[in-house]
Amino acid sequence: MNGKLIDYIQIILLLLILLSVNHKPLKKLKLIAKRALVVSLHFCSRAIPKKRNLIVFGGENGRGFRGNTKYLFLEMRKKPQLDCVWISKNDQVVAQLNKQGYQAYKHHSPKGVYYQLRAKLVIHSHSINDDFSKSFLGGAISYNTWHGVGLKKVWGANKKTFSYKILQ
Structure with a gap:
């Protein structure tokens, strides 16, 4: 050497x-x-080419298969031209979905990382950081299915914002 x-x-x-x-x-x-x-x-x-028909889903802070993303996943799987993959941080969720015949992977597994890198569309329920490994999602379009009024919640919770100081 x-x-x-x-x-x-x-x-x-x-x-x-x-x-x-x-x-x-x-x-x-x-x-x-x-x-x-x-x-x-x-x-x-961002430099890795994205597959237009590949969509990755995640929900419940990476720990569950329920809520808005679950139903979008189940509905979009009916379209044969779409490749829908569930990414989770929970071993039981991945095992349950694989047993039901769905494509599901852990977020840091080789296939989980591959699908996050290649996905053009990312659908999640809470924070993209909670449901996925954000560092692998460069260049993907992100849809957050969080219900409620985000600006009201986020701005109201942050004590450093101008609107919070005015309302106090």
Whole structure:
């Protein structure tokens, strides 16, 4: 092996060891490195070609098969030209759906990542971060089926917004 390559590997390993230590200054560096990795993955996922007929669904914060996304999934599966896949963070949900003959995968499994990377359309019930691995969804169109008035809820819950301060 090249001497310089060994030096680079040693430096990277040293940085990884330092990042795993729970010192306050290093926690911030660890957070910055993690965010940089997520943003890089998201940016790279935009370069992967999307399949127009591939739709991934998720619901109940990645832990359930119910609600608006469930019924959209069941209805859209009736269209043979659409490839509908359920992505979940729950092993039991994936097993139950596979047993019923549906395509379902864990969000970090190889097939789950593949379908998230290739999907043109993403349908979810809560937050895209809760239902999927957002870093794999670059370039996809996102539909949130959350019911209610989002602006009222989100703005009312954030104490830093102008509207919250006025209403108090």
